[in-house]
Amino acid sequence: MADTRARPRRADAERSIARIVAGARAALSRDPDATVDDIAAAAGVGRMTVYGHFRTRPELVEAALADALRAGEEKLAGVDLEGDPRHVLTRLLGSSWSLVSESNALLSAAEKVLPEGRVRQLHAAAADRVERLIRRGQRDGVFRTDLPITWMVNVIQHVLHGAAEEVRTGRVRERDVPDLVTKTVLSILSG
Amino acid sequence: MADTRARPRRADAERSIARIVAGARAALSRDPDATVDDIAAAAGVGRMTVYGHFRTRPELVEAALADALRAGEEKLAGVDLEGDPRHVLTRLLGSSWSLVSESNALLSAAEKVLPEGRVRQLHAAAADRVERLIRRGQRDGVFRTDLPITWMVNVIQHVLHGAAEEVRTGRVRERDVPDLVTKTVLSILSG
DNA sequence: GCTAACTCGTACGTGTGTGTACGAGTTAAC
DNA sequence: GTTAACTCGTACACACACGTACGAGTTAGC
Numbered sequence: 001m002a003d004t005r006a007r008p009r010r011a012d013a014e015r016s017i018a019r020i021v022a023g024a025r026a027a028l029s030r031d032p033d034a035t036v037d038d039i040a041a042a043a044g045v046g047r048m049t050v051y052g053h054f055r056t057r058p059e060l061v062e063a064a065l066a067d068a069l070r071a072g073e074e075k076l077a078g079v080d081l082e083g084d085p086r087h088v089l090t091r092l093l094g095s096s097w098s099l100v101s102e103s104n105a106l107l108s109a110a111e112k113v114l115p116e117g118r119v120r121q122l123h124a125a126a127a128d129r130v131e132r133l134i135r136r137g138q139r140d141g142v143f144r145t146d147l148p149i150t151w152m153v154n155v156i157q158h159v160l161h162g163a164a165e166e167v168r169t170g171r172v173r174e175r176d177v178p179d180l181v182t183k184t185v186l187s188i189l190s191g
Numbered sequence: 192m193a194d195t196r197a198r199p200r201r202a203d204a205e206r207s208i209a210r211i212v213a214g215a216r217a218a219l220s221r222d223p224d225a226t227v228d229d230i231a232a233a234a235g236v237g238r239m240t241v242y243g244h245f246r247t248r249p250e251l252v253e254a255a256l257a258d259a260l261r262a263g264e265e266k267l268a269g270v271d272l273e274g275d276p277r278h279v280l281t282r283l284l285g286s287s288w289s290l291v292s293e294s295n296a297l298l299s300a301a302e303k304v305l306p307e308g309r310v311r312q313l314h315a316a317a318a319d320r321v322e323r324l325i326r327r328g329q330r331d332g333v334f335r336t337d338l339p340i341t342w343m344v345n346v347i348q349h350v351l352h353g354a355a356e357e358v359r360t361g362r363v364r365e366r367d368v369p370d371l372v373t374k375t376v377l378s379i380l381s382g
Numbered sequence: 383g384c385t386a387a388c389t390c391g392t393a394c395g396t397g398t399g400t401g402t403a404c405g406a407g408t409t410a411a412c
Numbered sequence: 413g414t415t416a417a418c419t420c421g422t423a424c425a426c427a428c429a430c431g432t433a434c435g436a437g438t439t440a441g442c
Contacts, residue, residue, distance in 0.1 A: 010387055010440055033303075035429060046390040051431070150362055151371055154353050162349035171341055180342055187378045201410055201417055226399060237420035242401070 017053050019043045024064035029102045032109035036060070058113040065106045065122060072099045072126055085137030086186055092133070093160075093185060094178040100126075101164030104157065127153055137189065144191035156185055208244050210234045215255035220293045223300035227251070249304040256297045256310070260317055263290045267320060276328030277377055283324070284351075284376060285369040292355030295348065318344055328380065335382035347376055 009017075023043025027034040036057050040047040054060040079091050103126070110119045130153050137143035163181050166172035172180065200208075214234025218225040227248050231238040245251040270282050294317070301310045321344050328334035354372050357363035363371065 012438095012440065013388060016389080036431090037429080040390095048390045048392095049388080052388070052390085055431085057430070147371060147374060148363075151357065151375075154357055154362075155350055155375055158349040158353035159346055162345050166342065166345055171345075172339075180338060183338060183382075184342075184346055184379055187382055188375055191374075191378055203408095203410065204418060207419080227401090228399080231420095239420045239422095240418080243418070243420085246401085248400070 013053070016045055016049055019045060020050055020053060020060070021063055021067045024060055025068050025102065025106065028061065028064055028109045029105040032105055032112065034109075061106075061110050061113055062118070062122075065103070065110045065119070068099070068103050068106050069122060069126055072096060072103060075099060076126075076129060081133070084142065085133055085140060086142055086190075088133060089137070089185065089189070090182045092130075093181050097160050097163060097177060097181055100157065100160045104161045104164070130156065134189065143189045146191065152189060155188060159184055159188075204244070207236055207240055210236060211241055211244060211251070212254055212258045215251055216259050216293065216297065219252065219255055219300045220296040223296055223303070225300075252297075252301050252304055253309070253313075256294070256301045257313060259290070259294050259297050260313060263287060263294060263317055264320075266290060267317075272324070275333065276324055276331055277333055277381075279324060280328070280376065280380070281373045283321075284372050288351050288354060288368060288372055291348065291351045295352045295355070321347065325380065334380045337382065343380060346379060350375055350379075 020039070020043045023041075023045075024034075024039045027039045027042040031038070034042075036050055037047050039060065040050045043050070050060065054063065075096055076092065079088070079095055081088055103123075107119060107123065110122075131149055134143055134149055134152055138145050159181060163172065163177050167174050167177060211230070211234045214232075214236075215225075215230045218230045218233040222229070225233075227241055228238050230251065231241045234241070241251065245254065266287055267283065270279070270286055272279055294314075298310060298314065301313075322340055325334055325340055325343055329336050350372060354363065354368050358365050358368060
């Protein structure tokens with residue numbers, strides 16, 4: 001993340017890195033086993049250019065995951081957190097379900113190559129945001145308290161993952177997802 | 192499945208096949224990318240014995256999946272389907288959540304190597320059972336009707352998958368799963 | 383316009399998993 | 413007890429992905 005190099009990168013290098021990371025996100029979301037070659041193709045650069053900026057595939061996977069999480073944080077930061085937790089959650093899910101499901105695919109790619117615990121560490125901030133919201137909803141008395149919070153967070157994640165899968169296999173239209181997901185998740189949280 | 196060979200297999204061969212299939216289920220559930228070597232080790236036989244009965248790895252994966260689904264069907268067949276659909280579902284989930292979660296891992300292994308659609312074809316019978324139950328619950332007025340049935344079936348599947356993951360990572364105790372899953376799923380189906 | 387940075391193709395060495403070939407030893411079936 | 417089936421080790425050919433080495437061509441930065 002932080003640029004700790006002696007000399008600053010040239011503009012075209014910066015551009016390449018951005019394309020590579022974007023390509024990695026795209027390729028790894030489609031297939032967690034995507035090769036460096038696949039990623040280079042998705043990024044529209046040569047494989048050697050990739051190795052010019054990332055020493056190993058795991059390093060690349062981590063960069064892609066970190067970038068996706070950063071983008072998620074950014075998007076979520078723009079969501080109004082005031083008011084009824086149920087409405088907040090609806091807004092949150094509506095604006096981020098696709099991103100979360102992308103992260104999920106990346107997460108599974110990362111779990112295969114990154115050291116134990118590293119994934120959860122990177123992912124902690126995102127999970128924490130949802131967790132706080134649920135806690136507030138519980139205090140306000142609109143969300144149930146008979147299920148562990150970590151469980152609920154996890155289930156939400158899996159529901160989103162399921163939604164992405166349904167879209168991929170063509171059984172659910174993309175524009176129907178927010179409604180389905182919202183109804184489902186609110187049912188779970190309201191008891 | 193059906194034995195279409197000219198001569199019947201010898202008893203020891205039959206035994207080997209059973210061990211191999213069991214080993215494949217175990218190994219692939221732990222890791223969908225398990226190698227033929229891993230599977231042979233899990234089965235307690237040599238790799239060459241595996242190739243003596245299964246020509247290719249995909250063939251082996253399919254056999255493992257088919258066997259797991261068959262075992263699932265068998266287990267589910269023993270569940271009383273009479274009475275309140277909610278109670279039936281509770282019994283169903285309680286007795287099969289671990290099996291379903293195993294199938295899920297196998298399913299993902301299968302999706303990588305089996306031709307498009309083959310997986311869903313094999314899995315259809317299992318999904319169908321849950322689907323019929325939900326439909327009955329809708330007729331009885333205890334399950335919601337504002338969500339597509341295929342969506343609900345899919346979500347249940349993902350909830351179970353999530354449960355298995357929580358157990359694997361040690362954040363949920365195995366004996367707490369039935370209660371968590373039941374509460375969660377009933378919330379979803381009841382609206 | 384000079385220079386260093388960057389792109390990226392070709393080629394290579396390595397590791398690993400698949401599936402085949404061979405063959406010696408073991409065991410079920412009659 | 414004879415035979416055919418079965419087990420399973422060693423060895424091998426093959427494919428494929430990773431990561432490195434080299435080097436020629438291109439481009440940003442001053």
